[in-house]
Amino acid sequence: MSITITPSDIFKAVQISCQIPEFIEQIVTRKIIEEAAKKAGIKIETEELQKAADEFRLGNQLQNAEDTWKWLEKYSLSLDSFEELVYINLISNKLVNHLFGDKIDAYFFQNQLDYGGVVMYEVVLEDKDLALELFYGIQEGEMSFYEVAHQYIAEQELRRKCGYLGMVNRKNLKPEISAVVFAANPPQVLKPIITSKGVHLILVEEIVKPELNQNLARKIAADLFTDWLKEQIAQVEVIKQLEVQIN
Structure with missing residues (x-):
């Protein structure tokens, strides 16, 4: 045919x-x-x-x-x-x-804040009270962030990485999250942040300063x-x- x-x-x-x-x-x-x-x-x-x-x-x-x-x-x-x-x-x-x-x-110097990045881990919960309980538990050494992530993240691959998101650009974060994240003193677990997506429990591992390289x-x-x-x-x-x- x-x-x-x-x-x-x-x-x-x-x-x-x-x-x-x-x-x-x-x-x-x-x-x-x-x-x-x-x-x-x-x-x-x-x-x-x-x-x-x-x-x-x-x-x-x-x-x-x-x-x-x-x-x-x-x-x-x-x-x-x-x-x-x-x-x-x-x-x-x-x-x-x-x-x-x-x-x-x-352009870079006028907008360099947009090109800053953060290496972070994240667990998104539905319950604010639970998020606060877990946050204070981590602060008091009763559990680690990674244990929380492994227990409360439903998505399998993300759970295996303990909520690791890699390096995230500032402009890709919600404003209410970026304002807190970029004021952190890494490594630091942030107090839960509420957005339309849920209650975010975040571990800030590193703040990456913007650098104007070839890429x-x-x-x-x-x-x-x-x-x-x-x-x-x-x-x-x-x-x-x-x-x-x-x-």
Whole structure:
């Protein structure tokens, strides 16, 4: 048995899976990037494109020509389409650097509190009185936080880790929690904190001060670029021509 798939079939599949808005946003985003790069006078040299293509192949473990051809076939890409893919990635990176490369330091120092982190453990209870009883029991040495976590956390994997959440960024915590957590003197078990989620019993192991390293600089640039794109997309009037003949 053989099945023929046409471009119309693909369009129909996208259409009935309700993915048209996502695809339109991707198209609009690409056009905005290309137009902004053109206005900024950003160009891609042949050597840059070749280097970016080599890095892309390396990143996707395409070790030789055969691997590359199989990958292109899998995603129905021609060599020209592959070059276009690499080009848009490269020009996007250059546009990010053009727009925000000299703004990252200032943004970080203005918002560095948002990039602080805390290494913490957490048990969420429903009963405030129970949480207080456990808190005072820990303070008096009758039990350890880890014993409490192992007994009262229902989710198996989290229980095995005794409520360990790893390093959590400040901006990912509820305001009522972050205010108390970042005033702690680690290692410290905090008095129960009530939120809409429940009663939080928290062990603060370490406060991690923000540091502007290469990874954070890339994240800040990506966040700034994402916000910029959202603003640009909001100003665009999209004229859709989606009349496709379905046979």
